[in-house]
Amino acid sequence: MSNNSANSVKSDSVNKGYDDSYANQVNEIINTLELDSETDRSILKSRFLSEVVKYEDRKLHTKKYYDRFRFIVTVGSIILPAILSLGQMDPTKLPKNFDQITYWSSWTISLMVTASNGFLQLFSLDKNYFEYAITTEQLKTEGWQYFQLSGKYEDDESHQAAYKDFSKSIENIKRKQVEKEFSGKGDVNKKKKEKPFDFQAELVKNLPDHLKPKADPEKGEVKVDSKLSEIDDLMNDKMGKLDTLMTMLEKKNIDGDVASTVGNVREILSGSIKEQVQEAASEVVEEAIDKSIK
Numbered sequence: 001m002s003n004n005s006a007n008s009v010k011s012d013s014v015n016k017g018y019d020d021s022y023a024n025q026v027n028e029i030i031n032t033l034e035l036d037s038e039t040d041r042s043i044l045k046s047r048f049l050s051e052v053v054k055y056e057d058r059k060l061h062t063k064k065y066y067d068r069f070r071f072i073v074t075v076g077s078i079i080l081p082a083i084l085s086l087g088q089m090d091p092t093k094l095p096k097n098f099d100q101i102t103y104w105s106s107w108t109i110s111l112m113v114t115a116s117n118g119f120l121q122l123f124s125l126d127k128n129y130f131e132y133a134i135t136t137e138q139l140k141t142e143g144w145q146y147f148q149l150s151g152k153y154e155d156d157e158s159h160q161a162a163y164k165d166f167s168k169s170i171e172n173i174k175r176k177q178v179e180k181e182f183s184g185k186g187d188v189n190k191k192k193k194e195k196p197f198d199f200q201a202e203l204v205k206n207l208p209d210h211l212k213p214k215a216d217p218e219k220g221e222v223k224v225d226s227k228l229s230e231i232d233d234l235m236n237d238k239m240g241k242l243d244t245l246m247t248m249l250e251k252k253n254i255d256g257d258v259a260s261t262v263g264n265v266r267e268i269l270s271g272s273i274k275e276q277v278q279e280a281a282s283e284v285v286e287e288a289i290d291k292s293i294k
Helices: 002-015 021-032 038-086 098-122 125-148 163-181 199-205 221-251 256-293
Strands: none
Touching (some): 098 125
């Protein structure tokens, strides 16, 4: 089974047109590792070596188009101004039909530059090339550290002892790459509505354990809940008065800097009132619980 995997990796690397010396070297190293089962050896070849070969192929494939389009954009950006500047010379010193030649030449070069740059942006060739290159090198570095039992694996006594940690690291590298490729796609949580902020619940949750209300109403839970309601009502009342005051000021004939100042005052006062109420809330609740316990 392991020989078939090795032959598959070798043939894939040869058919895809890049140097397979790394695949050959790593395949020989994996065959010499002291592992408990051939299954672990096959997993290394399937989930590590094959992935390195795959990302290497993606990198080279993307690099081929990236280099070509970047070459067209760079060279075209240099030649186009030179051609246009020739049109400013004395017409008597220019060849016959030079204006038509420069027109069609500049049109063709402009189209090629624009199209090449568009393909670079549309398919994110630069971004994909860099990400594939980084992922490939990360996988290779992780593999060499595992084979040499160096770096994060230097405290492990054998390759079998470091096998699970190495497998976990490889999967993390691949997972991060997949998240980069499909970032923002298939997010199951993006359509979920955010829950409204519950002031009482958050206040109780942040209290120390000995101050949290008990389940038995006779031990003061009713009193604590009433205090929390009073705090909540107080904050809402203060914010309501502040909004009323700011609305009255904005209805006046205020322009320019004064109007922006009113808006800034609203934000400053809103934040300060919230902070003051939140700081006082814990003290009020603690006092209420102490009284109820006594």
